[in-house]
Amino acid sequence: MIARRTILMAAALAALSVGARPAAAVDLTMYYPVAVGGPVTKIIDDMVSRFEKDNPDIKVTAVYAGNYTDTMTKAMTAMKGGQPPQLSVLLSTDVFTLMDENAIVPIDGLVSDKSWFKEFYPAFIANGQIDGKTWSVPFQRSTIVLYWNKEAFKEAGLDPEKAPASWDEMVEISKKLVKKDGAGNTTRWGVEIPSTGYAYWMLQALAIENGQKMMNEPGNEVYLTAPKTVAALEYWVDLSRKHNVAPAGSIDWATLRTDFLEGKTAMMWHTTGNLTAVKDAAKFQFGVAMLPAKEKRGSPTGGGNFYIFKSASPEQQKAAVKFIQWMTAPERAAEWSMKTGYVAVSPAAYKTPAMQEYAKGFPQATVARDQLEHAVPELSVHENGRIYKFVGDAVQAAVTGAQKPQEALAAAQQQADRVLRAYK
Amino acid sequence: MSDYAASSPIATRRAGSQAWWNAVNAWLLLLPAAVLLIAFTHFPILATIRHSLFITRRNGTEVFVGLESYQAMMADPIFWRALVNNFWFALGTIPTSIALALMMAIWVNRNMRGRGFLRLAYFTPTVLPMIAVANIWLFFYTPDYGLLDQLRALFGLAGWNWLGDPSTVMGCLIVMVIWKEAGFFMIFYLAALQQLSPDLDEAAAIEGASRWYTFRRITFPLLMPTTLFVAINAVINSFKLVDHLVIMTKGGPNNASTLLLYYIYEVAFTFQDSSYAATLTVVLLVLLSTLALIKFGYLDRRIHYQ
Numbered sequence: 001m002i003a004r005r006t007i008l009m010a011a012a013l014a015a016l017s018v019g020a021r022p023a024a025a026v027d028l029t030m031y032y033p034v035a036v037g038g039p040v041t042k043i044i045d046d047m048v049s050r051f052e053k054d055n056p057d058i059k060v061t062a063v064y065a066g067n068y069t070d071t072m073t074k075a076m077t078a079m080k081g082g083q084p085p086q087l088s089v090l091l092s093t094d095v096f097t098l099m100d101e102n103a104i105v106p107i108d109g110l111v112s113d114k115s116w117f118k119e120f121y122p123a124f125i126a127n128g129q130i131d132g133k134t135w136s137v138p139f140q141r142s143t144i145v146l147y148w149n150k151e152a153f154k155e156a157g158l159d160p161e162k163a164p165a166s167w168d169e170m171v172e173i174s175k176k177l178v179k180k181d182g183a184g185n186t187t188r189w190g191v192e193i194p195s196t197g198y199a200y201w202m203l204q205a206l207a208i209e210n211g212q213k214m215m216n217e218p219g220n221e222v223y224l225t226a227p228k229t230v231a232a233l234e235y236w237v238d239l240s241r242k243h244n245v246a247p248a249g250s251i252d253w254a255t256l257r258t259d260f261l262e263g264k265t266a267m268m269w270h271t272t273g274n275l276t277a278v279k280d281a282a283k284f285q286f287g288v289a290m291l292p293a294k295e296k297r298g299s300p301t302g303g304g305n306f307y308i309f310k311s312a313s314p315e316q317q318k319a320a321v322k323f324i325q326w327m328t329a330p331e332r333a334a335e336w337s338m339k340t341g342y343v344a345v346s347p348a349a350y351k352t353p354a355m356q357e358y359a360k361g362f363p364q365a366t367v368a369r370d371q372l373e374h375a376v377p378e379l380s381v382h383e384n385g386r387i388y389k390f391v392g393d394a395v396q397a398a399v400t401g402a403q404k405p406q407e408a409l410a411a412a413q414q415q416a417d418r419v420l421r422a423y424k
Numbered sequence: 425m426s427d428y429a430a431s432s433p434i435a436t437r438r439a440g441s442q443a444w445w446n447a448v449n450a451w452l453l454l455l456p457a458a459v460l461l462i463a464f465t466h467f468p469i470l471a472t473i474r475h476s477l478f479i480t481r482r483n484g485t486e487v488f489v490g491l492e493s494y495q496a497m498m499a500d501p502i503f504w505r506a507l508v509n510n511f512w513f514a515l516g517t518i519p520t521s522i523a524l525a526l527m528m529a530i531w532v533n534r535n536m537r538g539r540g541f542l543r544l545a546y547f548t549p550t551v552l553p554m555i556a557v558a559n560i561w562l563f564f565y566t567p568d569y570g571l572l573d574q575l576r577a578l579f580g581l582a583g584w585n586w587l588g589d590p591s592t593v594m595g596c597l598i599v600m601v602i603w604k605e606a607g608f609f610m611i612f613y614l615a616a617l618q619q620l621s622p623d624l625d626e627a628a629a630i631e632g633a634s635r636w637y638t639f640r641r642i643t644f645p646l647l648m649p650t651t652l653f654v655a656i657n658a659v660i661n662s663f664k665l666v667d668h669l670v671i672m673t674k675g676g677p678n679n680a681s682t683l684l685l686y687y688i689y690e691v692a693f694t695f696q697d698s699s700y701a702a703t704l705t706v707v708l709l710v711l712l713s714t715l716a717l718i719k720f721g722y723l724d725r726r727i728h729y730q
Contacts, residue, residue: 073693185582249585250677396677
C-alpha cells in the first residue's frame with residue numbers, strides 16, 4: 001500500500017518536473033581558440049549572448065581553450081573522455097585528423113539549402129570540402145600580411161606609403177631600417193617573421209612565393225626537401241644570419257605584435273587576425289600589404305573553421321548549424337572582421353554598409369581579402385599535429401643556426417615520411 | 425591451570441577465531457589504502473605496460489605489436505633529446521636547490537630582526553600558482569624589454585633572446601626552477617634544524633670546534649634524513665615539469681627545452697598517440713623505480729635516523 005503510494009507520488013513529481021521545464025532547451029558547448037591580440041573572448045561572449053536572445057531555445061556555452069593546438073588537444077581529450085563539445089572552432093587544417101578520429105559529421109547532411117556553402121569565398125570553403133562533402137564551415141579566417149611602421153620608413157628616408165614588393169626589395173629596405181645605438185647594439189630591426197607557434201605557416205608562405213607547393217591533395221605527402229622549399233628557408237635564415245636585418249634565434253609568435261608596437265621591428269609578418277589589435281594599440285601610422293613576391297605573390301590561407309561533433313544528438317547538431325549560420329551571416333561576419341581583423345568569410349559581408357564605411361576610413365582592412373586571389377590552402381595533411389612539429393623544429397633548428405636549412409628540412413622530411421606512410 | 429586452558433579444544437578454537445578476527449580486522453584497516461594504491465598506482469602501471477605493447481587503430485581496435493613501439497622509440501631523436509635534456513635539467517636543479525635551501529634554512533634559523541619576513545619571502549615562490557610563475561619569468565626573459573635585458577641595457581649590453589636561443593633556454597629554466605624549489609625545501613630543513621638538540625652545539629663549542637667543523641661533523645650528518653627526503657622530491661620534480669614548458673617554450677626552440685614528461689604530454693594529447701605515450705611512460709617509470717630502489721636498498725642503510 002505504502003509502496004504503491006510512493007510510486008504514485010514519484011510519478012506525479014516526475015510529471016510535474018517535466019511539465020515545469022520550458023520547452024526543452026538545447027544545450028551546446030563550443031570550444032574556441034584565441035591566436036591573436038585583443039579582447040577576443042569578450043567579442044565572442046557578446047555574440048553568443050545576442051544569439052541566445054534571438055534563439056531562446058538554444059543555450060551556448062563558449063569555452064576559451066587556449067591557442068589552436070591547445071583547443072584541438074582539449075577537444076580530442078574531451079572526446080576520448082566521453083564528454084566532447086558539440087561544436088568547436090579548430091584549425092581548418094585539422095579536418096583530416098578529425099575525420100581520421102571519426103570525430104565530426106559532414107555539415108551537408110544537416111542543412112536543406114546547400115546554396116549556403118556557395119556564399120563563402122571558395123578559397124575558404126575549399127579547406128573543409130573533402131570527397132565531395134563539407135566537413136567544416138569557415139569562421140575566423142586569415143592570410144599572412146606584412147605590417148609596416150610608416151614612421152620608421154619616413155625616419156629611414158623611405159617612401160612611407162610603399163611596402164616592399166619583392167624578397168630582394170624587402171632585404172634592401174630592411175637594411176635601411178635597422179637602427180643601432182651608440183654602442184652598436186640594434187634598437188630596431190628591419191623585419192621579423194615569427195618562428196614559434198605556426199612556423200610551418202610562415203615557411204609555407206615563403207615556399208608558395210618561391211613557386212613551391214608544400215603538400216599533395218590527399219594529404220599524405222609533404223615537400224620539404226624540394227629545392228625551392230629549401231631556398232625559402234634559406235632566405236628566411238639569411239635575414240638574420242647573413243643580412244643582419246632580423247634578430248637571431250627564434251621569434252615568438254605571441255610577442256611579435258608587441259615587438260612591432262614597441263618599434264622594435266619596422267616590419268612584421270603576421271596574421272591579419274591581429275589587425276584590429278594592432279590598430280587599437282599602435283601609436284604610429286602603419287600600413288598593411290600583401291606579402292612580397294619571389295616568383296609570385298602568395299600566402300597560405302589560415303585560421304579556424306566550425307566543426308560539428310558526431311557525438312552530438314540530432315537536435316544539438318541542428319541547433320549547432322543554426323548557431324553557425326547566425327555567426328557567419330554577412331552582418332556578423334563583417335562585425336567579426338572589423339572587431340578582429342580576420343577576413344570576413346563571404347563577399348556579401350564586404351557589401352554590408354557597415355563594412356564599406358569601415359573600409360573607406362581604414363583601407364588596410366581589405367588587404368588580406370585582396371590577397372585571397374594569390375592564396376593557396378594551408379598545409380593540411382593527416383597527423384598534421386605531428387607534421388607541424390617536425391616542420392616547426394626544422395625551422396627553429398635553422399634560424400637558431402643549429403643546422404643548415406637543407407639538413408634540418410631533410411630530417412623533418414624523413415620523420416614526416418615515416419608518419420605519413422600509414423596513409424598511402 | 426594455564427597449560428590446561430591452552431590445550432582445551434574450546435580455548436584453541438577461541439584463540440583460532442581471535443587470530444582470524446585479527447587478520448580480518450587488519451585487512452579491513454588496510455583496505456582503504458590498498459584500494460587506493462591498487463586503483464591509482466598498480467593498475468595504471470600494469471595497464472600502461474600492456475598498452476605500450478599494443479597500438480590502437482583509427483577504428484578503435486587494438487592490435488598487438490610487441491616491442492615495435494620500443495623500437496620506434498629507440499629511433500626517435502626527440503625522445504633521446506628529451507632524455508638528455510632531462511639529465512642536464514636534473515643535474516642543474518637538484519644539487520643547487522638543495523644547497524641553497526640548506527643555506528637559507530640556517531640563515532633564517534638564527535635569532536635576528538625580520539626573521540619572519542625573510543622566511544615568508546623565501547617561501548613565497550612555492551605558494552604562487554605555477555602558471556603565474558611561468559608568466560612572471562616569461563616577462564623577465566623577454567628579449568629587449570624584459571627585466572633581464574633592461575638590466576643589461578644599463579651596462580650598454582645588447583638584448584639577448586633568452587628563451588629563443590638553444591644555448592640559453594635550458595639555463596633559464598634551471599634558474600627559474602631553483603628559485604621556485606629552494607624555498608620549498610628550506611621549510612623542511614628549517615623544521616629539521618629546530619628538532620636538533622642545542623646540547624650538541626654547546627658541547628661542540630665547549631670542545632672548541634669551529635662553526636664549520638660543527639656543521640660538517642654534527643649538523644649536516646644529523647640532517648641527512650631530511651636531505652634524502654628533499655633529494656627524492658627534487659628528483660621527482662625534475663621529471664615532473666610540464667606547466668612551465670607549456671607556457672614558456674613549448675619545448676622549443678627545436679626541442680632544446682623538451683623534457684621527458686612534456687614530450688609524453690605532447691605525444692598523448694597533441695598527437696593523440698596513446699600507445700607511444702605509454703611506451704615513453706614506461707621509460708619514465710623504469711627511471712623512477714630505479715631511483716626508488718637505490719633509495720631503499722642503499723641510501724637508507726647509510727643514513728643515521730634518530
